[in-house]
Amino acid sequence: MAKVNIIYWSGTGNTEQMANLIAKGALGTGHSVNVLNVSNATVVNAKEADILVLGSPAMGAEVIEEYEMEPYINEIESFVKGKKVALFGSxxxxxxEFMAEWTNRMKSYGANIVGSITVQYAPESDESMRCIEFGAKL
Ligand SMILES: Cc1cc2nc3c(=O)[nH]c(=O)nc-3n(C[C@H](O)[C@H](O)[C@H](O)COP(=O)(O)O)c2cc1C
Known part of the structure; x- marks a missing residue:
């Protein structure tokens, strides 16, 4: 059973909805799944994960959220080498567009990117299914 830690930032709840849908999909496969707001996450939560799933909306000008997620990524960058990492965001x-740069950045730290998913604003029915399926494939 893999330990899947889903760590996200969300301002208006769209990325949070994605986190919960991805968790639903991953739980269906029998993984141990934790969903954490990045404000409650520590470096240990990244280190201990067999599959680390990180979520942020596009903010600023096509970048991840700058005040909590950005510093968290800086904190964990030396621990993601060889780790399975999936990315998501609204x-x-x-x-x-922000996702391409985030993906390349995580790859540059040596992360094994196993997938990424973006949704425009809140996940509606089709996108909800896509998020659940994304979680199930982790
Ligand atoms: C300050 C700010 C900057 C944003 N910058 C972008 C951007 O560069 N590109 C984009 O596609 N959306 C941008 N957005 C829109 C958000 O990504 C979008 O509303 C998203 O659904 C928010 O997700 P959340 O509910 O998880 O916070 C921005 C929103 C805010 C508030």
């Missing part, structure tokens, strides 16, 4: 008008 966006507004940018087409999910």
């Amino acid at each position: 966006y507004g008008w940018g087409g999910g």
Whole structure:
């Protein structure tokens, strides 16, 4: 049974909804799943995960959230080498462009990126299913 830690930041709840849907999918496969707001997460939560699932909306100008998620990523960057990492997040008008840069950045730290998913604003029915399936495939 893999330990799946889902750590996210969300301002208006869209990325949080994605986190919970991904967790639902991952739970269905019998993994041990923890969902944590990044404000409650420590480096240990990243280190201990067999699959680390990180979520942030697009903020600033096509970047991840700058005041909590950005510092967290800096804290864990030396622990993600070789680790399975999946990324997710909600966006507004940018087409999910921020995700490409975030993915490349995590790869540059040596993370084994096993998938990424973006949804525009809140996940509606089709996107909800996509999030659940994404969690199930982890
Ligand atoms: C300060 C701020 C900056 C944003 N910058 C972008 C952006 O660069 N590109 C984009 O597609 N959406 C941008 N958005 C829209 C959010 O990504 C979008 O509303 C998202 O659904 C918010 O997710 P959340 O509910 O998890 O906070 C921005 C929103 C805010 C509040």
